Structure formats: structure tokens, C-alpha cells
Amino acid sequence: MxxxxxxxxxxxxxxxxxxxxxxxxxxxVNKLTIPFLSTLPQNAGGVKGDVNSNLTPPKSDKMHGGIHWDFEKILSIGLVPLCGASLASGGDISGVADTLLSGILLAHVWVGFQSCIIDYIPARVYGKNHNYAMYLLSLGSLVSVYGIYELETKENGLIGVVKKLWGTPGQDSEIKEEKK
Known part of the structure; x- marks a missing residue:
């Protein structure tokens, strides 16, 4: 008993x-998804079929793995001398170097945001919302390329804008008087 x-x-x-x-x-599960994006139905534990049939070898893609990682690192390393040169010269670098700095910085940011989208809005869970996020990233990058063009042609480049933002308000007029 x-x-x-x-x-x-x-x-x-x-x-x-x-x-x-x-x-x-x-x-x-509800807290780990983005609330305003629709999700695809998921199998329990992400397993399709039985446990042994779940493994399918991924398709080989040059942009996944070594080459993609190398591209990210080359962009990061390329920013170091360009930023260092602009700091060492006090902001007086050539237009080509300034354009190169802007372009590499934009590519570095694009790769970083692409990685965030791949990690946090995966196609496996969010379906076409993943594609929409990638399209928005590409559209924003194209608008940024136009912005870089405007900075280089109408302003004094990216470094000139940074100098204006960090300088004191009266410093800009003093520089103009010194050049006269």
C-alpha cells in the first residue's frame, strides 16, 4: 500500500x-522568434524523418566558408592603414584614398549586416522575410553608394565631413581665413 x-x-x-x-x-520558442515576422512551421527539434536520415551534405558554395571569411578579414585589415593614414595626416588625404576608405567601410558594414541577417533571420525559419531583409540591405547599400558619391563631389569627402562634425563651430571659419 x-x-x-x-x-x-x-x-x-x-x-x-x-x-x-x-x-x-x-x-x-515564442520568445526566440521575431514577433512581427511570420515564421514557417518547424518540425520538433528540427529533425525531418528519422534521426539517421536527417544528415544531407550541404551544396558547395564558394561564398560559404573560407573565401567568405577571407573577404571579411581582408576588408577589416584594409581599413586599418586607411584610417591610420587619415589620422596621421590630420585628415588631409587624397580624394582617391578617401573614396577607397568610404568604399571599403561600406563593404565592411554590408558584410557585417549580411552575417547578422543570416544568423538572426534565417531562411529556414522566416522564409521569404529573409530574402526581403537581404533585398533591403542591398537597396540601402546602393543608396549609400550614391551618398558616398555626393560626399566626394560636393563635400570634402568622408574625412572632411568627420572633421566638420568633430571640429569647433568657429574653427571652420578660421580655416577659411587662413587659406585666403
Whole structure:
């Protein structure tokens, strides 16, 4: 009699624990998705079929893996001498170097945002919303290329704009008087 009651209690505790795990799992899934984006239905644990048939070798793609990583690192390393040269010269660098700095900085930012979209808005979960995010990134980058063109032709380049933003208000008029 005592053993039966003990077994019933243990079975009841296990059932309650299982219910709590299911509730936590549902709430965790809801909190880990972006609330305003629609999601695709997911299989339990992300497994399709049985456990052994889930592995399919990925298609080889040159932009995934080594070449993509090398491109990111080359962009990052390329920014170091360009930023260093502009700081060392006090902001007086050539138009070509300024345009190169702006272009590499834009490419570096594009690669970074692309990685964020791939990581946090995966096509497997968000479907076509992933594609929309990539299209918006490309559109924003094209608008930024036009902005770089405007900076280089109408302003004094990216470095000139940064100098204006960081300078004191009266400093700009003093520089103009010195050049006269």
C-alpha cells in the first residue's frame, strides 16, 4: 500500500515536470522568434524523418566558408592603414584614398549586416522575410553608394565631413581665413 502511494506520487511528479518542460519549451520558442515576422512551421527539434536520415551534405558554395571569411578579414585589415593614414595626416588625404576608405567601410558594414541577417533571420525559419531583409540591405547599400558619391563631389569627402562634425563651430571659419 505504502509502495503504491509512493509510486503514484513519483509518477505524478514526473508528469508535472514533463508539463512544465513542455510549457517552458513553448514559451522559449515564442520568445526566440521575431514577433512581427511570420515564421514557417518547424518540425520538433528540427529533425525531418528519422534521426539517421536527417544528415544531407550541404551544396558547395564558394561564398560559404573560407573565401567568405577571407573577404571579411581582408576588408577589416584594409581599413586599418586607411584610417591610420587619415589620422596621421590630420585628415588631409587624397580624394582617391578617401573614396577607397568610404568604399571599403561600406563593404565592411554590408558584410557585417549580411552575417547578422543570416544568423538572426534565417531562411529556414522566416522564409521569404529573409530574402526581403537581404533585398533591403542591398537597396540601402546602393543608396549609400550614391551618398558616398555626393560626399566626394560636393563635400570634402568622408574625412572632411568627420572633421566638420568633430571640429569647433568657429574653427571652420578660421580655416577659411587662413587659406585666403
Amino acid at each position: 505504502f509502495a503504491r502511494n509512493l509510486i503514484r506520487r513519483q509518477v505524478g511528479l514526473v508528469a508535472k515536470q514533463h508539463q512544465h518542460q513542455q510549457l517552458f519549451h513553448k514559451s522559449a
